[in-house]
Amino acid sequence: MELLVEGLTVARGGVPVLENLGFRLSSGQVLVLRGPNGSGKTTLLRTLAGLQPPLAGEISLPPEAIAYGAHADGLKGQLSVAENLAFWASVYGTRDIERALVDMNLVALRDRPAANLSAGQKRRLGLARLLVTGRPIWLLDEPTVSLDAASVALFADAVRAHVAAGGAALIATHIDLGLDAAIFDVTPFKADPDATAGDGAFDEAFL
Template structure:
């Protein structure tokens, strides 16, 4: 399994932001996207995940293998930690592995309402969804927001020992050193000129 991106042009508000992006990520590997704020990392990730159309180019990986996770936690505050994870397991037709609680330091929080958690605990719960959905290709947008150094290392360990060890792939936009072996792609060379023509009417997306 691999993720292959060929000559991809992506747009924000109908205007091209990145032109001709190409790369390959093999099974068990990660690619970290680098570049200043506003260059188009989120737009690229959303396009890779199929959440918005590309202006041109191709993205290839096994069907139904991808998942996008933004810096939003995506949890239901009125449900407990366990109920939140069980909900996502049910949505994706998977079982809730008991190991996910330990992997994301949630063992002592199983019965806590998500709305009562700290920002860092909510972030760990949000990331723990990745451990229950069984998707091999992850598109992660600033996944370590609100995490302290210990929790960043915890997430890196999960990526390395659980996701990559099983042949998973991750494309990650992050300004933080996650402490994992990963290729890096600097997006500045792909930045579209300010007067680049559009080709979409998605101005209000």
């Protein structure tokens, strides 16, 4: 299982933000994306997740390998914690939600409507969705937002267990999660928008 990126150029609003970018992410690895706010980390993750097309380059990965965790938690407020996880488990063709409840400290909240959760609890539930996807490659965009120190530790443990089982994770974060991870700084790949202006770049506003 491997994610291979070669010569990739990604755009925001049709304007290139990162260009000629490449890296390899293999089973058992964690790669942390770094770079200033607005440098293109979210755009890169969205492109890798298939939510928008690249302007150039190649993304090679096994089919149905990606689970993407964005800023939004993707919860249905009227459903309980357990019902939300069961819904996502059914979407991905898996069944067991108990491990996710335990690993993200949600057992006591299993019957509470998601709308009645605190911001940190909603974030834990959003991250618990990853555990029921069965997907080997996690793409995560600032996953620890709204989490206290104890919850950050729970999340880091979940990532360790995932990669120990042969998974991989690409994480955009500004904090040290205490993981055995390589750092990939996107700053050197900042694009020159003027160099590609007028090339008919795709405008993601139409997605």
